[in-house]
Amino acid sequence: MIHAGINSRVRAFALSMVALQALMTFEAAAVEAPRGESEIANFLLRNGMEVVVIPDHRAPTVTQMVFYKAGNADEPPGKSGIAHFLEHLMFKGTSKHPAGEFDAKVAEIGGEENAFTSSDYTAYYQTVTAEALGTMMEFEADRMRHLVLTDAVIVPERDVILQERRSRVEDNPEDLLEEETRATLYQNHPYRIPVIGWKHEMEQLNRGDAVAFYDRYYAPNNAILVVAGDVDAGTVWRLADKTYGAIPRGRDLPQRVRPQEPEQNTKRTVVLTDPRVNVPSFQKSWVAPCYRVTEPGEAEALDLLSEILGGGTRSRIYQELVVKQGIASWGGAYFQGRSLDPSSFTIYGSPRGEATIEAVEDALDAEVRKIIETGVTDVELEKAKNRLVRSMTFARDSQAEMANIYGKALATGSTVYDLEAWPLRIRAVTARQVQAVATKYLNPDRSVAGYLLPRESATSGDKRR
Amino acid sequence: MTMFNRLPIGAAKPLLIVLVLLGLAAMPARAAVAIQEVKTSSGIKAWLVEDYSIPIVTIRFAFRGGTTQDPSGKEGLVNLMTGLFDEGAGELDSEAFQERLDDAGAEMRFDAGRDAVYGSMRVLADQKDDAFDLLRLAIEQPRFDQAPMDRIRAHIVSGIIAEAKDPESVAKIAWSKALYGDHPYSRQDEGTEQALATATTSDLKALHKRLFARGNLTIAVAGAIDASALKQDLDQIFGGLPAEPSLIPVAETAPKLAQEIRIPYDLPQIGLRLVYAGLSDKDPQFFAAYLMNHILGGGAFTSRLWNEVREKRGLAYHIGSALVNNDHASVLVIRTETRPDRAAEALSLVRAEVRRMAEEGVSEEELEAAKKYVIGGYAIDNLNSSRAIANTLVAIQMQDLGIDHIERRKQLIQAVTVEDVRSAAKRLLSADPAVMIVGPPLERTKG
Numbered sequence: 001m002i003h004a005g006i007n008s009r010v011r012a013f014a015l016s017m018v019a020l021q022a023l024m025t026f027e028a029a030a031v032e033a034p035r036g037e038s039e040i041a042n043f044l045l046r047n048g049m050e051v052v053v054i055p056d057h058r059a060p061t062v063t064q065m066v067f068y069k070a071g072n073a074d075e076p077p078g079k080s081g082i083a084h085f086l087e088h089l090m091f092k093g094t095s096k097h098p099a100g101e102f103d104a105k106v107a108e109i110g111g112e113e114n115a116f117t118s119s120d121y122t123a124y125y126q127t128v129t130a131e132a133l134g135t136m137m138e139f140e141a142d143r144m145r146h147l148v149l150t151d152a153v154i155v156p157e158r159d160v161i162l163q164e165r166r167s168r169v170e171d172n173p174e175d176l177l178e179e180e181t182r183a184t185l186y187q188n189h190p191y192r193i194p195v196i197g198w199k200h201e202m203e204q205l206n207r208g209d210a211v212a213f214y215d216r217y218y219a220p221n222n223a224i225l226v227v228a229g230d231v232d233a234g235t236v237w238r239l240a241d242k243t244y245g246a247i248p249r250g251r252d253l254p255q256r257v258r259p260q261e262p263e264q265n266t267k268r269t270v271v272l273t274d275p276r277v278n279v280p281s282f283q284k285s286w287v288a289p290c291y292r293v294t295e296p297g298e299a300e301a302l303d304l305l306s307e308i309l310g311g312g313t314r315s316r317i318y319q320e321l322v323v324k325q326g327i328a329s330w331g332g333a334y335f336q337g338r339s340l341d342p343s344s345f346t347i348y349g350s351p352r353g354e355a356t357i358e359a360v361e362d363a364l365d366a367e368v369r370k371i372i373e374t375g376v377t378d379v380e381l382e383k384a385k386n387r388l389v390r391s392m393t394f395a396r397d398s399q400a401e402m403a404n405i406y407g408k409a410l411a412t413g414s415t416v417y418d419l420e421a422w423p424l425r426i427r428a429v430t431a432r433q434v435q436a437v438a439t440k441y442l443n444p445d446r447s448v449a450g451y452l453l454p455r456e457s458a459t460s461g462d463k464r465r
Numbered sequence: 466m467t468m469f470n471r472l473p474i475g476a477a478k479p480l481l482i483v484l485v486l487l488g489l490a491a492m493p494a495r496a497a498v499a500i501q502e503v504k505t506s507s508g509i510k511a512w513l514v515e516d517y518s519i520p521i522v523t524i525r526f527a528f529r530g531g532t533t534q535d536p537s538g539k540e541g542l543v544n545l546m547t548g549l550f551d552e553g554a555g556e557l558d559s560e561a562f563q564e565r566l567d568d569a570g571a572e573m574r575f576d577a578g579r580d581a582v583y584g585s586m587r588v589l590a591d592q593k594d595d596a597f598d599l600l601r602l603a604i605e606q607p608r609f610d611q612a613p614m615d616r617i618r619a620h621i622v623s624g625i626i627a628e629a630k631d632p633e634s635v636a637k638i639a640w641s642k643a644l645y646g647d648h649p650y651s652r653q654d655e656g657t658e659q660a661l662a663t664a665t666t667s668d669l670k671a672l673h674k675r676l677f678a679r680g681n682l683t684i685a686v687a688g689a690i691d692a693s694a695l696k697q698d699l700d701q702i703f704g705g706l707p708a709e710p711s712l713i714p715v716a717e718t719a720p721k722l723a724q725e726i727r728i729p730y731d732l733p734q735i736g737l738r739l740v741y742a743g744l745s746d747k748d749p750q751f752f753a754a755y756l757m758n759h760i761l762g763g764g765a766f767t768s769r770l771w772n773e774v775r776e777k778r779g780l781a782y783h784i785g786s787a788l789v790n791n792d793h794a795s796v797l798v799i800r801t802e803t804r805p806d807r808a809a810e811a812l813s814l815v816r817a818e819v820r821r822m823a824e825e826g827v828s829e830e831e832l833e834a835a836k837k838y839v840i841g842g843y844a845i846d847n848l849n850s851s852r853a854i855a856n857t858l859v860a861i862q863m864q865d866l867g868i869d870h871i872e873r874r875k876q877l878i879q880a881v882t883v884e885d886v887r888s889a890a891k892r893l894l895s896a897d898p899a900v901m902i903v904g905p906p907l908e909r910t911k912g
């Protein structure tokens with residue numbers, strides 16, 4: 001992910017994850033939302049599949065997303081990319097519906113479909129007219145257990161993911177650096193492995209690997225169904241019970257325990273020089289907690305810290321480096337709290353005019369230091385809270401976005417209740433807590449810095465021409 | 466968190482935008498969004514879709530005349546201007562304006578398109594008045610102060626310099642020049658470092674005065690607001706603008722076909738682009754061509770190009786075609802990226818599919834499936850959020866397609882026959898295309 005492209009508004013929804021386990025039909029406690037038809041339902045099918053229904057009756061369309069609690073951080077050693085490869089192979093047909101039939105069915109009603117894989121989950125979705133929901137569930141439930149994989153489809157599709165790697169990683173220096181920085185930030189946790197996989201391992205992925213991953217993780221008791229749109233909870237329950245409910249419960253999976261990071265004792269640096277780069281850029285990352293694994297209030301405080309430090313044009317980094325000092329053309333910060341295991345906090349920037357990359361790095365460090373030393377003001381904290389909380393209201397404008405937010409949260413150990421209570425928890429954070437997480441997690445001597453540099457000047461700083 | 470998708474999201478986007486701009490197809494009967502036409506006493510018009518299920522209001526508007534209105538030698542001026550509307554207006558300097566906007570809980574943005582400047586605001590309903598007052602100031606009295614202008618210009622120039630060695634950007638610049646020669650469409654929206662260096666605050670003020678008028682303004686609103694409140698707001702926001710703009714006329718043009726452009730770079734993949742003639746959205750054959758394109762390469766997971774190049778042979782991650790309609794030119798473009806050792810094979814496959822389409826057209830079954838898709842998909846693609854509704858309604862108005870367009874288009878699409886498609890395919894795809902190849906040289910032996 002190129003940091004310049006990160007949007008704090010989008011990031012802010014991502015967020016609510018504290019490990020409360022209660023499964024319940026939820027009485028919406030949304031703080032700034034009207035009640036009534038927008039109430040969110042949450043229940044379990046008998047085979048253990050969790051269901052979330054997010055009603056939105058503005059248009060007669062509906063989005064179904066099925067999240068499997070398995071991503072690239074759950075892959076066996078040496079099989080990097082298998083979660084994502086399987087995601088592609090899930091479109092290759094079942095014993096009942098040959099390849100292309102599901103796609104044709106979605107296309108016939110003008111629906112949209114796609115799938116995505118991350119470190120912690122894999123998801124499949126369709127947006128269709130409301131009356132087609134039952135048919136979509138029938139197809140999606142069918143491929144949960146009845147996928148047919150032959151070697152004839154494996155080879156061309158493996159070429160497709162290798163081409164995807166060329167297009168999305170190898171072709172862009174920013175993405176190559178991001179991949180390497182991640183591999184350096186995490187030394188032991190599988191988050192160090194790219195979601196798409198390492199090329200040499202992808203080349204060896206085969207049918208047996210895909211089937212093994214599928215058989216292990218694709219079962220109703222390891223899946224979450226999220227339905228958002230013009231539908232009510234009763235209808236979803238009835239349709240889901242008939243389709244997904246007919247699939248036998250899979251075996252119980254063990255807790256998702258991955259190797260955790262050791263204590264970090266060094267400052268590490270990753271440098272990429274590339275002839276395609278003309279202006280250098282800089283980023284610095286730390287391993288930081290996530291909503292699931294943290295002291296109470298810390299993840300919320302980190303979200304506010306990233307908003308205050310670098311969440312947009314009102315942030316300290318933008319105001320100081322871009323507006324006041326004029327040494328950067330862009331800069332900011334982001335925190336990725338929506339993961340199953342401890343994630344990352346990043347600051348970034350790129351020099352402008354005659355300024356050097358060192359000057360940008362120093363100025364970014366200075367902004368972090370200021371917060372560690374003197375904290376944040378109540379006024380800026382209040383404004384940051386307002387921005388994060390209202391982003392949840394804006395998110396309700398898109399049913400697909402809502403389905404995404406809830407599915408991701410549930411797939412990484414949070415509950416519907418956590419998401420609904422998130423605005424209140426954000427409101428409760430104090431300035432002292434923001435300062436405390438900055439002090440605790442943003443230690444300048446225990447960080448990973450990434451430099452993207454033009455080929456001509458292996459020494460940074462010296463600019464173009 | 467990094468995401469990997471079955472279909473490239475970034476690649477799919479332009480196709481979606483095209484759909485919106487064309488305002489194609491019709492929605493299912495049940496989906497009829499109730500569009501009201503609102504007209505104020507001072508003559509400002511807007512289309513409104515009222516909905517109170519979420520407490521937000523979204524407004525979208527366009528002033529016709531986009532980056533084609535850059536004065537010669539000042540390329541990039543319109544784009545620079547759109548970066549400055551939240552950088553001070555009226556009595557408020559940049560800092561004060563942004564603070565007020567943040568306090569009002571509003572998201573405001575402006576974008577420079579080739580043919581129009583677009584603006585939008587999304588705001589919580591209970592803070593609408595404060596936010597709309599800031600929108601009025603931004604539209605009516607932007608300050609274009611020197612310091613924010615220098616900062617935003619430096620940001621844009623830094624982007625231009627940063628991309629100067631990026632093969633994708635180099636290719637885009639070469640491609641536009643090769644296709645459009647001296648026409649304004651040959652320029653890059655962001656302009657050039659040299660031209661931007663000459664821009665002054667008085668240039669911006671003059672440009673704003675020329676482009677922002679009631680006579681070239683189109684507005685759509687969706688969300689928690691009724692017609693009478695909206696009328697007052699419209700008069701307040703836009704009422705102070707001059708009646709008519711002063712636009713530079715832009716010539717009609719067509720891309721130069723039958724040429725090959727090579728951009729040699731040492732890259733892990735080869736990018737291929739082919740451009741054929743398009744046709745105006747007012748053309749009687751337009752829907753036949755639109756359905757033809759859908760079957761050729763427009764339908765993401767079902768098109769002929771998708772099946773031949775990706776599904777059967779694994780030669781590409783992304784492949785697609787699109788009809789692109791600007792105000793003064795139309796094209797059909799095909800795009801893919803592929804491994805260097807099989808790029809020649811991919812290119813000849815694409816050309817063979819195009820030839821087959823031009824010579825044989827499509828089957829009844831393909832046409833039926835395509836009709837269902839483009840009719841059924843309209844609401845899903847174009848009306849699935851208040852932001853999407855506002856975008857769509859601005860596009861329909863700008864094309865002057867009428868308030869009943871969404872229903873009427875359905876009939877027009879239904880009426881297309883395989884003969885119509887064959888004739889459109891022959892018309893667009895028989896000529897030799899413009900081809901661009903970015904990356905290492907093609908290995909002809911493997912093709």
